[in-house]
Amino acid sequence: MTAIAIVGAGLIGRSWAVVFARAGLSVRVWDADPAVLEHLPDDIAAMISDAGADPAIANHVTAFPTLAKALDGAEWVQENGPEKLEVKRALFADLDRLAGPEAILASSSSALMPSAWSEGLAGARRCLVAHPVNPPHLVPIVELCPSPRTAPEVMDRAEGLFRRVEQVPARLNREIEGFVLNRLQAVLLAESLRLVSEGVISVEGLDDTVRHGLGRRWAFMGPLETILLNAPGGVPDYMRRYGSMLAALTDGSARGEAFTEDAGRIVAEAFPGTDIRNRQDWRDRELAALDRHLRSRIERNN
Amino acid sequence: MTAIAIVGAGLIGRSWAVVFARAGLSVRVWDADPAVLEHLPDDIAAMISDAGADPAIANHVTAFPTLAKALDGAEWVQENGPEKLEVKRALFADLDRLAGPEAILASSSSALMPSAWSEGLAGARRCLVAHPVNPPHLVPIVELCPSPRTAPEVMDRAEGLFRRVEQVPARLNREIEGFVLNRLQAVLLAESLRLVSEGVISVEGLDDTVRHGLGRRWAFMGPLETILLNAPGGVPDYMRRYGSMLAALTDGSARGEAFTEDAGRIVAEAFPGTDIRNRQDWRDRELAALDRHLRSRIERNN
Known part of the structure; x- marks a missing residue:
């Protein structure tokens, strides 16, 4: 063993x-x-x-x-x-x-x-x-x-x-700061913090956009298979249709300047009185339930 | 009615x-x-x-x-x-x-x-x-x-x-190009395309990092509640611990230049022979199953 x-x-x-x-x-x-x-x-x-x-x-x-x-x-x-x-x-x-x-x-x-x-x-x-x-x-x-x-x-x-x-x-094929996961998390967080800091959307609205929108696909496909399926001709077709639009959106996106104390305060104020330990336990129960769900789907599809 | x-x-x-x-x-x-x-x-x-x-x-x-x-x-x-x-x-x-x-x-x-x-x-x-x-x-x-x-x-x-x-x-409280969802998708895609284009990770590895990692939390919490629960003292504590690290990662992140024809080709080649229509049907079945799962958890927690 x-x-x-x-x-x-x-x-x-x-x-x-x-x-x-x-x-x-x-x-x-x-x-x-x-x-x-x-x-x-x-x-x-x-x-x-x-x-x-x-x-x-x-x-x-x-x-x-x-x-x-x-x-x-x-x-x-x-x-x-x-x-x-x-x-x-x-x-x-x-x-x-x-x-x-x-x-x-x-x-x-x-x-x-x-x-x-x-x-x-x-x-x-x-x-x-x-x-x-x-x-x-x-x-x-x-x-x-x-x-x-x-x-x-x-x-x-x-x-x-x-x-x-x-x-x-x-x-990973070589070292890179933040590896992959935290690099992806960081860019999404930067733009999220900017959007709530500038008052474009509420903290709840931002989280809803991910958990009831983007996160629904990313939880079982990831972002690259997502774009493969978002245009009838596959990825090259997707790039022709949406590439320049997405490029323009990212050229104006937030970076490190978004991680301010003020942004942190705005997020914190959206969760008044949260018992962090208690909510972590809730998160872990939901992670366990989601893992069971996703594994059952993989078995079903195999 | x-x-x-x-x-x-x-x-x-x-x-x-x-x-x-x-x-x-x-x-x-x-x-x-x-x-x-x-x-x-x-x-x-x-x-x-x-x-x-x-x-x-x-x-x-x-x-x-x-x-x-x-x-x-x-x-x-x-x-x-x-x-x-x-x-x-x-x-x-x-x-x-x-x-x-x-x-x-x-x-x-x-x-x-x-x-x-x-x-x-x-x-x-x-x-x-x-x-x-x-x-x-x-x-x-x-x-x-x-x-x-x-x-x-x-x-x-x-x-x-x-x-x-x-x-x-x-x-949204006001107009912004891409609204919120596509702005968030765009920044994550830009960095994803860069990482696979530069050979840091495979397309499958990138998608796995999201669907078996980040997406697991984002599917039911969103990115801001995620950071609330990732430090014992809540968001201000999170910003003190990780803010400068995340800021540094985003300062070097990819933007519009990542949406190249070459990047599209690398992604496409990772899904050889995919029947897009057939796979879209699979995606829609998985979306329906995930929606049923998430709604059942909300009912359970209420």
């Missing part, structure tokens, strides 16, 4: 543990904070219960008191430490020294490029970013980003592992 | 007919092409059947041989003619002359601003754009865009009508 080491057992680390455990893999968890490890069984059981999954999944997850023990025999290491470059570099130096020679070392980092923290490591070729959307046990995408030194066969094994555990790996 | 006139009965017009008819409204349809009117009963019946809706809905839809007859007694006119300014201006001059004094005149146009075609009309105050996503009977959003002359009470009545027929109106 493949063994996975989870290094750092906050919310993301625990969610990763559930991803690998529910696929039947052996999950070995370490965290620098002994209190986190002590609460791990309860926290994992609660996460599994909230997701409506089989409680027996928890039997695949074991906490270890030292990093070396958690890494023992692990073929894959999923690191979820702080997003600070010096901390990450030191931690990966330890991982590279302690992990078995065949182990792959992956970071969940969203902000730090893999070259930045793997540079100079003897095992840089086995290092990559495997960036999830939170929480990964409810959202399947995993962005795989190599450094210039990551070996292609390491990327192949990474892709294979995530397909095996029923996540969806999206493989 | 409220009567609705549908002017132009191509795919969008027929889908609008189903929206209003299934809410129990009386739908009066005219098209400049007699053959379209002749096939209307069969085409409407097929659309209702494909959507899994009640066949009796078709009884609310009637074809009329002249524009004047279709408009007789209509309180709302939904126009779906060609996206050509001179055609639209001439058609709205007719509508303004022939429709009853209380009727609201709405265009489904995505490309023409309401001021452009309503300027100079005696009834400019009752004109607006009500822009759907296709097909509106499967995607609830309707963008309501006024011209500077549109009366606020006309916008209020428009919003009320669409809520009554269980669509989701998103009300």
Whole structure:
């Protein structure tokens, strides 16, 4: 049985543990904070219960008191430490020294490029970013980003592992700031913040436009298949019909200047008195329900 | 019973007919092409059947041989003619002359601003754009865009009508090219096309990143509630943590230059041999299933 080491057992680390455990893999968890490890069984059981999954999944997850023990025999290491470059570099130096020679070392980092923290490591070729959307046990995408030194066969094994555990790996061919997901999120957010800041539309109207409009297609097709189907002659036809219109819209679109404190205040004021924790629980229930719906459609169509 | 006139009965017009008819409204349809009117009963019946809706809905839809007859007694006119300014201006001059004094005149146009075609009309105050996503009977959003002359009470009545027929109106406060939906689509498409053109990620990987990642949240929350829930302290906390990172990503993002013929070719080549019509039918089945899923969750949470 493949063994996975989870290094750092906050919310993301625990969610990763559930991803690998529910696929039947052996999950070995370490965290620098002994209190986190002590609460791990309860926290994992609660996460599994909230997701409506089989409680027996928890039997695949074991906490270890030292990093070396958690890494023992692990073929894959999923690191979820702080997003600070010096901390990450030191931690990966330890991982590279302690992990078995065949182990792959992956970071969940969203902000730090893999070259930045793997540079100079003897095992840089086995290092990559495997960036999830939170929480990964409810959202399947995993962005795989190599450094210039990551070996292609390491990327192949990474892709294979995530397909095996029923996540969806999206493989980048090279490093880029923000990877793909946050780059796409950023451009849509910039224009959204500008439109509500300038009073073109309310915050609710903006969210409605996405959740009852654009998001309906993007939830099961993505934006490129969407345009394939939006013109009778396919993509070239779409580009001829709409390309210049879309180009003109983007030429005037918002960029970094849209991320102002004022814009943040306008968004915040549209959700008065929201209990964030409570609403996050609601979000996670909806993510779980949507994932079940979408998986059932894929099965139906196959 | 409220009567609705549908002017132009191509795919969008027929889908609008189903929206209003299934809410129990009386739908009066005219098209400049007699053959379209002749096939209307069969085409409407097929659309209702494909959507899994009640066949009796078709009884609310009637074809009329002249524009004047279709408009007789209509309180709302939904126009779906060609996206050509001179055609639209001439058609709205007719509508303004022939429709009853209380009727609201709405265009489904995505490309023409309401001021452009309503300027100079005696009834400019009752004109607006009500822009759907296709097909509106499967995607609830309707963008309501006024011209500077549109009366606020006309916008209020428009919003009320669409809520009554269980669509989701998103009300713009003023005209802007592309309205909101296509502006957001355009910025995300520009960056998507750039990333696949530069070989950062495959077309499939790009679509996967949205449909198995970003789109999972946007399908039920929208992008602004998404950021509200992505930091423990809410939006101001989110802006402090991630604002400068997102701003930097957008400052380097693609714009109009990304909509090239080459980018279109790369996307097209990722879907070899796709039967567009067949795949559009698949899309519409998935949109219907997703709409049922999302409506069932709203009922459950209320």
